[in-house]
Amino acid sequence: MADKIFTAPEMLRMSDPTGFCPGCGHGTAGRLQFEVLDEMGLLEDSITVYDVACDSLYMWAIDTDCVGVAHGRAIAAACGVKRTRPNNPVCAYVGDGATYSIGIQHTIWAAARNENITVIVINNGVFGMTGGQMAPTTLLGQKTITTPAGRSREMNGQPLDVVKLFTGMDIAYLARGSLDSVASINKTKKYIRKAFEKQMNGEGLSFVEILSPCPTNWGLSPQDSLKRIREVVEDVYPLGEFIERGVK
Amino acid sequence: MADNQVIMKGNEAMAEAAIRSGCRLFSGYPITPQTEILEYMAWRMPEVGGTIVQTEDELCGIYMLFGASAAGARTLSTSAGPGYSLFQEGISYLVGSDLPAVLVDVTRIGNALGDISQSQGDYELVTKGNGHGDTMVPVFTPNSVQEIVDDTVMAYDMSEKYKHPVILLYDAAIGQMMEGVTLPDMHEHDINKYDWSVKGIKKGEHGRKITNVSYFCEDMYVGYEKYLRDKYAQITENEQRWESIGVEDAEVVTIAYGISSRVCKEAVLHAREQGIKLGLIRPKMVVPFPVKAFDEIGPNCKGLMVVEMSIKGQMVNDVALASRCKYPIYGYLTSYEVPESDKVIEIAKDILAGNAKEVF
Ligand SMILES: Cc1ncc(C[n+]2csc(CCOP(=O)(O)OP(=O)(O)O)c2C)c(N)n1
Ligand code: SF4
Numbered sequence: 001m002a003d004k005i006f007t008a009p010e011m012l013r014m015s016d017p018t019g020f021c022p023g024c025g026h027g028t029a030g031r032l033q034f035e036v037l038d039e040m041g042l043l044e045d046s047i048t049v050y051d052v053a054c055d056s057l058y059m060w061a062i063d064t065d066c067v068g069v070a071h072g073r074a075i076a077a078a079c080g081v082k083r084t085r086p087n088n089p090v091c092a093y094v095g096d097g098a099t100y101s102i103g104i105q106h107t108i109w110a111a112a113r114n115e116n117i118t119v120i121v122i123n124n125g126v127f128g129m130t131g132g133q134m135a136p137t138t139l140l141g142q143k144t145i146t147t148p149a150g151r152s153r154e155m156n157g158q159p160l161d162v163v164k165l166f167t168g169m170d171i172a173y174l175a176r177g178s179l180d181s182v183a184s185i186n187k188t189k190k191y192i193r194k195a196f197e198k199q200m201n202g203e204g205l206s207f208v209e210i211l212s213p214c215p216t217n218w219g220l221s222p223q224d225s226l227k228r229i230r231e232v233v234e235d236v237y238p239l240g241e242f243i244e245r246g247v248k
Numbered sequence: 249m250a251d252n253q254v255i256m257k258g259n260e261a262m263a264e265a266a267i268r269s270g271c272r273l274f275s276g277y278p279i280t281p282q283t284e285i286l287e288y289m290a291w292r293m294p295e296v297g298g299t300i301v302q303t304e305d306e307l308c309g310i311y312m313l314f315g316a317s318a319a320g321a322r323t324l325s326t327s328a329g330p331g332y333s334l335f336q337e338g339i340s341y342l343v344g345s346d347l348p349a350v351l352v353d354v355t356r357i358g359n360a361l362g363d364i365s366q367s368q369g370d371y372e373l374v375t376k377g378n379g380h381g382d383t384m385v386p387v388f389t390p391n392s393v394q395e396i397v398d399d400t401v402m403a404y405d406m407s408e409k410y411k412h413p414v415i416l417l418y419d420a421a422i423g424q425m426m427e428g429v430t431l432p433d434m435h436e437h438d439i440n441k442y443d444w445s446v447k448g449i450k451k452g453e454h455g456r457k458i459t460n461v462s463y464f465c466e467d468m469y470v471g472y473e474k475y476l477r478d479k480y481a482q483i484t485e486n487e488q489r490w491e492s493i494g495v496e497d498a499e500v501v502t503i504a505y506g507i508s509s510r511v512c513k514e515a516v517l518h519a520r521e522q523g524i525k526l527g528l529i530r531p532k533m534v535v536p537f538p539v540k541a542f543d544e545i546g547p548n549c550k551g552l553m554v555v556e557m558s559i560k561g562q563m564v565n566d567v568a569l570a571s572r573c574k575y576p577i578y579g580y581l582t583s584y585e586v587p588e589s590d591k592v593i594e595i596a597k598d599i600l601a602g603n604a605k606e607v608f
Contacts, residue, residue, distance in 0.1 A: 011455070045448035049315065059457055065446035067318045068459030070341050073311035076303075080315025080323075081446065083273060083299045084439060088448050106311075109304040 009038040011063040019057040023222025025179045025212025029122055030058045032185070033093060036193045042200070046089045049078040051098040053129040055122060058093065072103025079106075079115045089118070089196055096123045096209075100136035100160045107162075111169040114204035118195045121162070121207070123176075123237065124214035132217030136160040139236055144217070162209055163242045172203035174243035178211040180229040184239070191241065203245050211237060252431045258393045258423040259284035261431070262326075262352060262416070263292065265400035270437025271322040271350070272298035275312035277305055279331040280364040281420035282354035286326070296434075306331045310338030310351075317347045318458040320445030322404055322437045326352035328420075329362060329370060339413055340379025346444075346461045348407035350400065352416045354423040357584050365584055366420035368506060371562035374417045375535050384480050386487055387415045387535040389505040393427035395532070401432050406487065408442070410479060417534070419557065421507040421586060483536055490538035491530040494520065496546040498527025500596040501575075503567050504555040505531050508587050512555050515592035526596050534563070539570040551576045551599045554607070555592060559583050564607050579607040 012034050020026045037043040049067045050056040051074045059066045069077040078092040099107050099121045110117065126144055127133040133146040137159055141150040151159075166174055173195055177188025188210055195206035211233050213225035220228060256264070263285045266274070274289040286302065293300035299316075303309045309325040316323045327335060332353040342349050353374050357367035378385045386406060388399035399416055407414040440447060446456050457464075465471025493516050495501055502512040509530040519526035525548065529541045552575050554564050561581045568577055580587055580595050598604040 044451065047319070047446045047448065056459075059459060062455065063449075064455040065448055066455060066457050066459075067315060067446055068345075068457070069311060069314055070337055073307065073314070073338075073341075076308040076311035077315030077318070079301075079308075080273065080275065080312035080317070080321075081319045082315075083301075083312075084316045084319035084321040085447060105304045106308055109308065113301075 009034045009043060011043055012061060018061040020054065021216040023213060023215040023225060024054070025124060025210065025214070026054055026057070026122060028179050028185060029120065029210045029212055030055075030062070030093060032189045032192050033091060033120055034062060036189060036196055037089065040193070040196060042089045042196065046091065047081055047085065049074045049081060049090070049092045051094045053095040053098060053127070055093050055095055072098045072101070073106065074098065075103060075106040075110050075119060078117045079110060082115065082117045086116070089199055091118045091120060093120045094122070095128065096121055096125070096137045097127045097135045100162065108165070111166055111171050111205055111207070114171050116199055116202055116204050118199045119205065119207045120192065121209045122212045123209050124212045125233065126214055126217045128214045128217055132214070137237070139233065159236070161237060162207070166207070166243060169243065171205040171207065171243055172198040172245045173206035173241070175241040176209045176211070176237060176239050178229055178234060178239055179213065180211070180226045180234070198245070211239070252433070253428065254431065255426055255428050256393060257284060257426050258396050258418065259354065260288045261393045261429050262396050262400055263288040264431060265397040266324045266350065267292055267296055267298070268432050268434050269322060269401050269404040270435045271324045271404070272296070272437070273313065273316040273321045273323045274298070274325070275301045275303050276309040276325045276327065277303055277331060279328045281356055281423050282326050282328045282352065284423070285352065306334035307338065310335050313349055314338060314342060314347060317342070317349045318345070318446055320439035320442060320447065324350050324352070326354065328354045329356045329358070332370065332373065336377055336379040338379070339385060340381050340383050342413040343378065343383045343385065344381065344460045344462070345458055346411040347413070347458070348411055349413040350403045350407055350416070351413060355417065355419045364420065366507060366557065366586065367583055368419055368508065368557035369559070369562070369583070370417065371534070371556070371558060374415055375566070382476060384483070385413050385415055385535060386483055387417050387533060389417050389531060389534050391422060391506050391509045391530065393425065393429045396422065397429055397431060410483060412479070419506045487533060488536050488538040488540050489532035490541040491532060492528065492541055492544055494525065494527040495529060495541070495544045497525055497548055498546065499525045499548050499550050500553055500599050501527040501529055501545055501549055502553045502555050502592060503529045503531070503563065505534060505563070508555045508557060511587045511589050512592060515589035518589055519593045519596060522593070524593065524596055524600070526593070534566070537566045537570055542571045545571070545575070549575055551578055551604070553578045553580060553592070553595060553599065555580045555587050557582050557586070561607055576606045577608070578604045
């Protein structure tokens with residue numbers, strides 16, 4: 001008999017389908033969040049706030065307290081939850097469209113106010129939920145349904161990079177991870193753990209962006225999607241820890 | 249004099265009443281003529297250990313409130329005109345998610361930016377707007393500083409009773425005037441009072457999901473239709489609130505809320521001194537509209553007069569429906585000018601002499 005090498009958190013109902021497409025990065029990214037919370041003994045206390053996009057499918061897969069709110073408003077709502085319940089770990093788990101497009105003012109102001117929440121952003125370079133339109137993170141030249149000739153700086157503006165956006169912001173933590181390999185996934189998990197530790201220490205905003213595949217809207221197989229992240233996306237959006245309070 | 253009896257500006261009394269109702273999160277953005285609420289909260293909220301955030305915009309105002317309400321807090325966000333327009337999507341989400349909250353629109357004048365003076369042009373926005381979908385939200389229309397306070401206290405209780413947002417609508421004149429007022433005693437609200445709020449689960453409990461309640465109804469929108477219709481029917485049946493003066497024997501009944509209703513009250517007194525039987529129906533809430541008030545109108549009635557600071561006459565349709573179009577409807581409709589009681593009486597005389605033009 002094979003050895004058991006993987007156990008998902010009990011409260012993640014692995015028996016029910018999540019609704020994510022095969023090969024979608026959400027399945028891994030959200031699991032990392034709940035694994036970390038479980039390992040830290042915080043899962044029951046946790047409150048996760050979702051947007052309306054693909055991320056919201058987690059509401060039905062995880063058996064913890066969740067709040068679902070309008071497109072782009074999860075960070076604002078998470079601030080309201082946290083300010084009411086400062087002892088609970090509060091996470092906004094959101095897409096890049098929500099975070100850098102329709103709700104960008106809340107992203108910047110959560111940083112400016114150094115709100116004591118954790119934000120996990122799935123950067124899949126498209127609007128997944130609505131069928132693969134251009135997102136703020138879509139790469140220059142990348143073809144999507146609304147950039148059929150490829151994204152151009154002149155027509156569509158330049159991609160938004162949160163690391164540049166948060167330059168000079170006095171927040172607790174900013175990191176970018178990826179899901180392109182087991183090594184990357186393990187590293188991303190460490191970033192998420194650090195993020196929650198900082199929140200529980202009351203240090204302020206901890207923000208982890210995760211480069212994530214959307215095979216459905218990229219028109220690639222799950223394997224090729226991971227290859228694309230490794231070979232193309234990570235060149236534009238470098239990985240690593242970029243802001244850490246108290247660490248030079 | 250008791251500590252609770254003070255002279256206060258309407259907007260500040262609103263803020264204090266909210267604090268004393270147990271509101272511990274205020275999130276909002278400045279806009280005249282409601283900014284005193286934010287300014288008052290800025291020093292007062294920290295005194296009671298609550299949270300006050302001058303947000304980046306009204307959207308953050310209403311969605312931070314959404315999160316705090318989901319977590320069980322009593323919350324407040326307030327705005328006026330252009331800023332209140334930005335609340336709309338959030339109101340629909342509050343309704344769709346069964347979340348209590350208190351919101352205020354201190355109406356200013358005009359379309360677009362307009363100006364900061366009093367007007368009553370937000371009636372349709374506040375009573376019929378409330379974002380997309382089948383929304384209906386209770387609306388208080390206080391006409392004095394005391395009533396702002398009393399309505400605020402009732403609004404918090406009502407919003408929790410129905411798990412629904414509740415709105416206070418008053419014009420700049422009411423918000424800016426100073427009057428003597430008796431404040432309520434301090435009430436502490438327990439954020440764990442209700443099981444439905446998110447607070448983290450205990451071992452063995454299932455997670456709570458604050459989202460569209462329709463997702464949990466039997467057969468989704470089949471069950472939701474009944475659920476929401478029942479809720480609205482209950483609100484409509486239980487919450488009609490109005491004041492009527494001299495309606496039973498009136499030949500002309502004025503209908504007015506807010507600052508206009510104070511003018512009409514004076515007009516009724518003066519008209520009766522002159523032998524003209526004028527009456528007043530003053531909705532204290534405009535959602536649900538006080539349809540029952542119109543049953544009190546007596547057989548002498550020759551017409552109804554809507555007195556409203558609105559170019560269109562935004563309350564006219566509600567009056568026509570509430571009176572089941574039994575009487576001709578006339579209007580004394582202004583925009584920036586507060587109506588005058590003499591003019592109310594003049595129009596009443598015209599109506600009785602057959603010289604007035606109906607609004608439709
Ligand atoms: C106010 C509003 N505008 C537009 C939409 C439609 N909409 C839903 S999700 C979405 C984009 C989702 O993209 P992203 O946030 O990147 O998340 P993903 O689905 O890729 O995970 C849009 C445009 C909406 N629900 N509400
Ligand atoms: S559309 Fe993309 S982001 Fe959404 S579930 Fe499918 S693969 Fe994931």
